[in-house]
Amino acid sequence: MELPNQELHRVTSTAIVHKDGKYLILQRSLNKKAFPGKWTVPGGGLMVGDYINLASSGAGQWYNAVEQSLLREIKEETGLVVGKLNYLVDIAFIRSDNIPVVILSYYCDYQGGEVKLNEESIDYKWVSALEAKNYDLIEGIAEEIAMVDQKIKANAKLN
Numbered sequence: 001m002e003l004p005n006q007e008l009h010r011v012t013s014t015a016i017v018h019k020d021g022k023y024l025i026l027q028r029s030l031n032k033k034a035f036p037g038k039w040t041v042p043g044g045g046l047m048v049g050d051y052i053n054l055a056s057s058g059a060g061q062w063y064n065a066v067e068q069s070l071l072r073e074i075k076e077e078t079g080l081v082v083g084k085l086n087y088l089v090d091i092a093f094i095r096s097d098n099i100p101v102v103i104l105s106y107y108c109d110y111q112g113g114e115v116k117l118n119e120e121s122i123d124y125k126w127v128s129a130l131e132a133k134n135y136d137l138i139e140g141i142a143e144e145i146a147m148v149d150q151k152i153k154a155n156a157k158l159n
Helices: 065-078 141-158
Strands: 010-019 022-028 043-045 086-094 100-112 121-127
Touching: 010 065, 010 141, 022 065, 022 141, 043 065, 065 100, 086 141, 100 141
Parallel strands: 010 100
Antiparallel strands: 010 022, 010 043, 022 121, 086 100
């Protein structure tokens, strides 16, 4: 596939939420255009409204815009409060409509709240990294959960 060397990308972010050795996965609504009915993790696209009305650095720049949008998405999609977002990995791909996408994947600890799904999801589960492989996940999500699981277990050994 040959595409022009374009600079514009859609920027999205995802969060792997961890609680007591389990990870939150969400089943996407059946009416979603992309991946209907598949399982994923909370996240969404960066919108100008996520930062334009916040105080800037004084030079028309906004710090932590992606993290702020991800915290908003987590709250909207799940009703949960989470801890510090930790960078995991980034993924770039070309959508079927030829729009380039960059996904910034993070992980975080559950801090509080009960899962309350919005209209974007129809079900949720807390699963282990091993159990996650039994769900029809969007490609790459199981591997990302496994990466987080390894990091958490390595950290536990150090402490």
